[in-house]
Amino acid sequence: MSRVRALAMLAAMAVVSGVVAFFNMMPASAAACAPAWQSTAVYTGGMTASRNGHNYLAKWWTQNEAPPGTSGVWQDQGSCGGSTPTNPPVQTGTAGACSFPAWVQGHNYVTGDIVKFTDGKFYIAEHDNPGYSPVISTWYWDPYSCGSSPTTAPPPTSSGGAFVVSEAQFNQMFPGRNSFYTYSGLVAALSAYPAFARTGSDEARKQEAAAFLANVNHETGGLVYIVEQNTANYPAYCDASQSYGCPAGQAAYYGRGPIQLSWNFNYKAAGDALGIDLLHNPNLVQTDAAVAWKTALWYWNTQSGPGTMTPHNAMANGAGFGETIRSINGSLECNGRNPAQVQSRVAAYQRFVGILGVGVGPGSLSC
Incomplete structure (x- = not known):
């Protein structure tokens, strides 16, 4: 198990960013509030909802993540006033219902x-391109398809919104697992980062799930x-x-x-991102399966x-499994430092991926 990531993780701690970068969009006019956000409603890219006097625009599929959220799915459109309808939002299906920016040649997406x-x-x-x-x-x-999806539309996966790894496959991968690491806990945690294992083709989604679970x-x-x-x-992980x-x-x-979260600054950063006070309650990571997975x-x-790059981007953009190793423990394992540990992850x-019925995908397997 990797334990010493102090220098690299301290540098990364300062800013906890979403998997998908914000893009420039015109702010909504300060008119009446959009329909009030509802936890049971499904919102797709381009739909709006209001909460606490602000309008928010969904950038991709989301459900049960209250604006402004932590994943980056909601973009704040500014203050709103007037009456706030309580019915879930419905898009018209016309291009005019969308406010996405024009494509610009040479702009990094x-x-x-x-x-x-x-x-x-x-x-x-x-x-990325x-x-x-x-x-x-x-x-x-x-x-x-801008604005054409109904509010009951599933997220963009072939499995209708379910995790690409079934419970039977999960049990096959981890036949001797500790009962603490429940499949239900993992599935419950997925809503915190909806782009995970939901980006790209069916094959790419399964490869990302396999890469995550292999490192875990x-x-x-x-x-x-x-x-x-x-x-x-234990006493070494306190940066006073x-x-x-x-x-x-x-x-x-x-x-x-699952990834052996260590150091006070990582507990602080992860807790802030997830809306959980892990700095004062680090034991939640070993007593609550959903928190641990999150x-x-x-x-x-x-x-x-x-x-x-993040491990998610490494898999979503075809850099390969080897880059996920580098992002997790590359300073101790990659570039020939510990080939046996690298091979353990690769194996x-x-x-x-064999259990999921897909290939290993593009990019290097090793680092």
């Missing part, structure tokens, strides 16, 4: 960005260990130079959960660690 092309149609970026034409570079762009398998000994086993390291210190105690921030997804989707990935 990230996965999930939606643009209006010169042909008057809308396209969504399936992979430096402003390629949506009608020529079809691997990077997919047509986007390595970090926890097959989902056996909940906490770091070397207790002598942080303004907030270590309120739960000097030895309280040891590795926990911290792993937080790292996977928002942190690059010693690498140059698990190869086994898991």
Whole structure:
């Protein structure tokens, strides 16, 4: 299990960003509030909702994430006034209902960005790209039906919104797992980062899920260990130079959960992103399965660690499984530092994609 990521993770701690970068859009006029946000309603890209006196625009599919949220799906459109309808929003299906920006040649786009092309149609970026034409570079762009999806539409997965890994497959991957690491806990955590295993083709989605679970398998000994086993390291994970210190105690921030979250600054950053006070309550990561899984997804989707990209972007953009290793523990394992550890991760990935019935995908397997 990797435990020493202090330098790379401290550098990444300062800013916790969403998987998909914000893009420029015209602010909504300060008119009446949009229909009030409802936890049971499904919102697709281009739909609006209001909450606490602000209008918000959904940039992709979402449900049960209250604006402004933590995943980046909601864009604040500014203050609103007047009456607030309580019925769920319904789009008209016309291009005029959308306010996505015009495509600009040479502009850097990230996965999930939606643009209006010169042909008057809308396209969504399936992979990061430096402003390629949506009608020529079809691997990077997919047509986007702006405003035509009903509020009951499922998220963009072939499985109608379910996780691409079934419970039976999960149990096959981890036959000796600790009962703490429940499949239901993992599924419950997915809403925190809706782009995870829901980006790109069916094959790409399964490859990302397999990559995440393969790294988790390595970090926890097959989902056996909940906490770091070397207790002598526990006091080392308190960086007292942080303004907030270590309120739960000097030895309280040891590795926990699927990716062995460590250090007070990582507990603080993950908790802030998830809306959970993990700085004062780090034990939640070892007592609440959904929280444990969310911290792993937080790292996977928002942190690059010693690498140059998040593990999510590595898989979504075809960089390959090897780059996920680099982002998680590359400073100790990559570039020949510990080939046996790298091979352990690679072997698990190869086994898991086999269970899911897909290939290993593009890019390098190793780092």
